[in-house]
Amino acid sequence: MRLTKNEPSPAFNNDLDNNDPVPAYNGIGSPDTGSRVTELSRAKAAPTAVIGPKIMFKGELTGEEDLLIQGKVEGSIDLKGNHLTIGSQGVIKANVAARTITVEGSVEGDIVAAEHIAIKSASRVKGNLKAERVTLEDGAKFRGSIDMDMDGDSKVETRPESKSSYGSSILPKDDKVDDIG
Numbered sequence: 001m002r003l004t005k006n007e008p009s010p011a012f013n014n015d016l017d018n019n020d021p022v023p024a025y026n027g028i029g030s031p032d033t034g035s036r037v038t039e040l041s042r043a044k045a046a047p048t049a050v051i052g053p054k055i056m057f058k059g060e061l062t063g064e065e066d067l068l069i070q071g072k073v074e075g076s077i078d079l080k081g082n083h084l085t086i087g088s089q090g091v092i093k094a095n096v097a098a099r100t101i102t103v104e105g106s107v108e109g110d111i112v113a114a115e116h117i118a119i120k121s122a123s124r125v126k127g128n129l130k131a132e133r134v135t136l137e138d139g140a141k142f143r144g145s146i147d148m149d150m151d152g153d154s155k156v157e158t159r160p161e162s163k164s165s166y167g168s169s170i171l172p173k174d175d176k177v178d179d180i181g
Contacts, residue, residue, distance in 0.1 A: 053089040061094075069105075080114065088122060101131075114150075 048065040055071035070087040084098040090105030104120045113131035121139035130147040
């Protein structure tokens with residue numbers, strides 16, 4: 001059977017020539033194997049949903065597909081099983097959770113990923129990061145803490161907790177510092 005653009009398909013013919021090239025996949029029906037591989041690789045590279053640069057969203061954002069944010073989002077973002085990309089124009093004031101997260105824009109809030117967080121060189125992040133793997137590129141602006149211990153939420157203390165301020169734990173309580181001179 002042959003299909004041509006803007007023409008109805010001819011009636012079924014048993015005398016098809018098997019040497020005819022396979023028509024290119026046009027997005028309708030089943031693609032051939034080579035086109036399917038290309039389609040899948042493109043789908044992995046590109047997000048399935050986009051919040052454009054002129055969109056502002058306030059509230060709780062949840063979803064079950066990959067997302068690219070180029071606009072402004074305030075509130076919370078939860079894409080636990082998927083990939084989130086905060087694009088170069090994205091401005092986020094929210095706590096963020098996803099399977100993997102790539103930041104190219106600006107984020108103010110905690111970022112939690114099940115697998116990986118990538119902070120790109122032109123990005124600004126103010127908040128805490130928690131993931132099994134974290135990448136900070138040279139030039140990225142980051143203020144916060146990084147927790148890469150996803151096995152347990154309990155803190156491991158290596159020394160007893162003291163009530164004193166920084167520096168005072170260096171000397172025992174009974175020692176005094178004499179002036180030198």
